[in-house]
Amino acid sequence: MTVWESVGEFLSDPDTWSGPDSIWVRLGEHIWVSVAAVVIAGVLVLPPAIWLGHIRRGSDIATAVVNIGRAVPSFGILAISFLVLVQMGAGVGEPWAVLVALIALAAPPMFTNTIAGIQAVEPSTVECARGMGLTEREVLAGVELPLSMPLIMEGIRIAFVQVIATATLGALVAWGGLGRYIVDGFARQDMGRLIVGAVLVGLLAIVAEFGFSAIQRVTTPRGLRVAR
Amino acid sequence: MRRVFRSRAVGAILGLALVVTACGSGDGATDGDPIKVASFNFNESVIVAEIYAQGLEANEYAVERQLNLGNREVVKPALEDGEIDLVPEYTGSVGGFLGVEQTADSQVMWDTARTAFEELGVTLLAFSPAQDKNAYVVTAETAAEFGLTTVSDLQPVAGELIFGGPPECPERPLCLQGLEEVYGLEFAEFVSLDAAGPITIAALEGGEIDVATLFTTQGIIAANGWVSLEDDMGLNPAENLVPAIRMEVVEAYGDDLVTLLDSLSEALTTEDLTDLNRRADIDQEDPALLAAEWLTTNGFIEE
DSSP states (O other), X not given: OOHHHHHHHHHHOHHHHSSTTSHHHHHHHHHHHHHHHHHHHHHHHHHHHHHHHHTTOOXXXXXXXXXXXXXXXXXXXXXXXXXXXHHTTOXXXXXXXXXXXXXXXXXXXXXXXXXXXXXXXXXXXXXHHHHTTOOHHHHIIIIIHHHHHHHHHHHHHHHHHHHHHHGGGGGGGTOOSTHHHHHHHHHHTOHHHHHHHHHHHHHHHHHHHHHHHHHHHHHSOGGGOOOO | OGGGSOOHHHHHHHHHHHHHHTTXXXXXXXXXXXXXXXXXXXXXXXXXXXXXXXXHHHTTOOEEEEEEEESHHHHHHHHHHTSOOEEEEEHHHHHHHHTOOOOSOHHHHHHHHXXXXXXXXXEEOXXXXXBOOEEEEEOHHHHHHHTOSBSGGGTTTGGGOEEEEOTTGGGOTTTHHHHHHHHOOOOSEEEEOOSSSHHHHXXXXXXXXXXXXXXXXXHHHHHTTOEEEBOTTOOSOXXXXXXXXEHHHHHHHOHHHHHHHHHHHHHOOHHHHHHHHHHHHTSOOOHHHHHHHHHHHTTSSOO
16 A cells, blocks of 8 residues: 555545544644643743843843753653653543643743843833833833844744644643544554644644744834835 | 554664664574573563573573563564574464464464474474463453453443553454454444553543553552453463574573573463562562562572
C-alpha cells in the first residue's frame, strides 16, 4: 500500500469524520487546550512582566527564564505532572497534565518578550510623558504598552505556535488532541493516520501564525506601522 | 506480551545506533571469552538475565552484562551479530517475531521457534515452566458486578465496558483483533494507553477503563486485588521463559554451560516471576539483589 493509498483509506473511514476519534473531536480538543494553556500562562506571567518592564528591572530574570524555558523538556514536565496529578486523583485521559506542560512552555517567551518590549520603549519618550503630567498608570497604559505591543504580541504568537506543536505530546499520556493520530498511527504502522495527524498539526500552527500576524498588525499603533 | 507491543521503526533506529556504536566487537566466541548476557528493557527481563549472569559467575564463567538493552527489534539483531550472546526470551513472542505459527502448546511453540531461530545461528535451550502472557484484567468490583472469571464471561457485557490497551492493540492479532475474532468481543470503546505501564495501571485504578491489557506476572494485579481473566479459549500463545543463546557459544563452552542454564530454567516458576516482579516494580528492589536472593534460595549459590 502506498502512502497516498493509506492516507486515502484513513480519510474514507467513517470513524475519521464522526464519533469520539473523529478529526473534529481531536481538532477541538487540540485547539481548546492550546488556547487555554496560552490564556492561563498569559494571566500568570503578563502582569509581573509588565510591572518589571515598567520599573525597568528584570532583564537578567528575563534572560534566565527564557534559557530555562529552552532547556526544560516539555515531555519531562508532562510525564512528571501526569504521575503527580494521577496520584492526586486526576483521571487518566483528562487534560490537566498536558495543560501544566503547555503552560510551562508558553510562559517563558511571553514573559521575556513583554519585559524586553516595555524596556525597549525609548526612555526619553517615557520621561516626556511623565513631564506632561501623566500618572504612572497613564504612562504604562498610554505610552509603554501601546509602543511595546508588537513585541508583546510576538511573544504570545511564539508561545501559541509552540504550544500547538507540542500539544501532540499529550497523546503519550493517554490524552486526545491531534497527537492521538500521530501516536496511534506510529504504533499501528498506519501511515495514513500518522500523516493526516502531522499535517493537521502543521496546518493548525500555520493558521495560528497567520492569525496572529493579523492581530499583531491591528494592535500595532498607527505610528509604528511600517508602510507595506 | 510486552514483546509484542513495539514499533518496528524505533527498533530499527535504535538497532542501527547499536550496531554503529558496537562496531568492531563481537567476533566469534571461544572458550574463555566472557559471555555477553543481555536483557530487554523491562524489569522481569533484567531479573532473569541477572539470574543467568550470576548463576554463570558462580560457576566461574566470565560474564559481561548488557542489561536493559532495548526491545526485540534491538536485541534480536544484536544476538545474531554476536554483539550479545545470551538473552532471556519468551517462546511465543520470539516465535511470532520470527514469523512462525503461534500456539498455546508450550512444547510445540518452543520447537517451532527454536527451529526458526537456529537458521540465524541462535538456539533456544530448554524452556522454563515460568510463563508471562498477556492478561486481560478487571478490578474486583467489576468482576463481582458482572460475574467475570474468564474472558468468555465478557461476551454478554463487553458492549457496556471500556477496554484499554497499547495504541497498536486494535491492529494486533493478540489484542483487540484476537478478542473480537476468537471471543466475539465488541467493547463499547477502546482507549489508547501504554504497554501495561503506569498509564494503563492508573486508568484501571481510576476507573477510566473497565478492562486493561497487562501481563500475567505483573505484581500489581495481586497487589490491587485485581482479577486476571482466564484465557479459556487459548487466544494467547505459550510464553515460556527460555534462554536464547548463540550456537557458537554453546559449541565453545559445551554441555556444562547448557546443563547449568537448563537447571536455572527448570527451577524458575511463574509464581517466582510474579513475586520478583512485584518486589522490583512496586517495592523498587534492585533486580541484581533479587536475582542473587533467588539463586541462594534455590541452592545455586552458597550464602
